[in-house]
Amino acid sequence: MRCSVPIAAVFAAGAFALPARVQPRADSDGHSHDTTPWDEGATKDFWIHDSCNATETTQLRKGLADAVTLADHAKQHILRFGNSSEHYRKYFGDAPSAEAIGNYERVVSGDRGNALFRCDNPDGNCNQPEWGGHWRGSNATNETVICPLSYSTRRPLEQLCALGYTVAGSETNTYFGSDLLHRLYHMPAFGEDHVEHFAEGYAGALELAETNSSYATHDSDILQYFALDVYAYDIAVPGVGCAGTVDETASSMETPTSTASTTSTSAQSPSSFVTEPPTPVTAGAANGVTSAPQDCHTHAGGDVHCV
Numbered sequence: 001m002r003c004s005v006p007i008a009a010v011f012a013a014g015a016f017a018l019p020a021r022v023q024p025r026a027d028s029d030g031h032s033h034d035t036t037p038w039d040e041g042a043t044k045d046f047w048i049h050d051s052c053n054a055t056e057t058t059q060l061r062k063g064l065a066d067a068v069t070l071a072d073h074a075k076q077h078i079l080r081f082g083n084s085s086e087h088y089r090k091y092f093g094d095a096p097s098a099e100a101i102g103n104y105e106r107v108v109s110g111d112r113g114n115a116l117f118r119c120d121n122p123d124g125n126c127n128q129p130e131w132g133g134h135w136r137g138s139n140a141t142n143e144t145v146i147c148p149l150s151y152s153t154r155r156p157l158e159q160l161c162a163l164g165y166t167v168a169g170s171e172t173n174t175y176f177g178s179d180l181l182h183r184l185y186h187m188p189a190f191g192e193d194h195v196e197h198f199a200e201g202y203a204g205a206l207e208l209a210e211t212n213s214s215y216a217t218h219d220s221d222i223l224q225y226f227a228l229d230v231y232a233y234d235i236a237v238p239g240v241g242c243a244g245t246v247d248e249t250a251s252s253m254e255t256p257t258s259t260a261s262t263t264s265t266s267a268q269s270p271s272s273f274v275t276e277p278p279t280p281v282t283a284g285a286a287n288g289v290t291s292a293p294q295d296c297h298t299h300a301g302g303d304v305h306c307v
């Protein structure tokens, strides 16, 4: 007799009926099997500590969702175009794409159980007026503190390309999403101690892509630049984006101007990715990275990360 229930309905009903822990069942061979779901104990949401108040929690959840949106689109762009994307070649050179895809995908789909965001000030670093937050390093390697400054300054992804922002000329932490992408990569669960800082500044990032591309696909800043650039070009301002020019990084790192022009990539349609040569690289300034005590690096704007 033909089954009258659509297969999709059977699957759906099965999914809803699945309890958190199901009883062992005897197989036809008489052996019993533990049918605990393979992913029991998975953590699907980012952990936000009780020290975050209601609005901080809301903003953090939105910022983390923006980080996932950026990472997910970056991955989708690579899966669609591979290295025939001019954007891909600009940031990752001739490196195979799997590492970049994987570093984005871990943010999109990785387990969130080993990454805690907190809003108190356990190490006292938020007392310094310029600090937006910090990874707790050896004090608590799976924890990141987000200081009050972040909640009043970091922008939502909806503002990408607005207010004078350009990828080349502005800080990567302009947007909460890219800022948190950076912070996620410092935590072992998302960066695996493999996503690190190799390039300095935007010009340094483009140079690394050209000269040492196997490092580009696990460079924290380059992963952010690429995600911002392709989201800007594909989604925020389709076919235009706001790549900016390398030269302006030297003159206006802190205060990008609204007249910043876009690079030659901006007027191209996706179909021209295959034929366009890579964007030429010219000299630019370093990203305001200064040295800090211990094994910490301080980014412009007071973001300190310790290794």
Ligand SMILES: *[C@@H]1O[C@H](CO)[C@@H](O)[C@H](O)[C@H]1NC(C)=O
Residues within 6 Å of the ligand: 083, 084, 089, 093, 094, 095
């Ligand atoms: C693009 O990837 C292909 C392999 O899929 C490789 O043969 C080719 O050299 C790559 N081109 C560039 C410019 O990286």
Ligand SMILES: *[C@@H]1O[C@H](CO)[C@@H](O)[C@H](O)[C@H]1NC(C)=O
Residues within 6 Å of the ligand: 122, 123, 125, 134, 135, 136, 137, 138, 139, 306
């Ligand atoms: C770790 O804790 C010590 C002592 O409280 C503090 O001096 C140090 O700055 C902390 N490290 C980080 C990365 O916050």
Ligand SMILES: *[C@@H]1O[C@H](CO)[C@@H](O)[C@H](O)[C@H]1NC(C)=O
Residues within 6 Å of the ligand: 053, 054, 055, 056, 147, 148, 149, 151
């Ligand atoms: C939560 O903390 C922030 C400081 O980060 C503060 O500005 C805000 O007013 C607080 N929200 C509420 C609802 O108290």
Ligand SMILES: *[C@@H]1O[C@H](CO)[C@@H](O)[C@H](O)[C@H]1NC(C)=O
Residues within 6 Å of the ligand: 114, 141, 142, 188, 189, 190
């Ligand atoms: C931190 O996360 C790692 C995995 O990323 C895990 O192995 C480790 O147990 C965690 N440490 C703590 C103290 O939670």
Ligand SMILES: *[C@@H]1O[C@H](CO)[C@@H](O)[C@H](O)[C@H]1NC(C)=O
Residues within 6 Å of the ligand: 198, 199, 211, 212, 215
């Ligand atoms: C590539 O970059 C890494 C990290 O900065 C560096 O250690 C290595 O020497 C570079 N290799 C070349 C060939 O430049």
Ligand SMILES: [Zn+2]
Residues within 6 Å of the ligand: 182, 186, 197, 220, 305
């Ligand atoms: Zn960092």
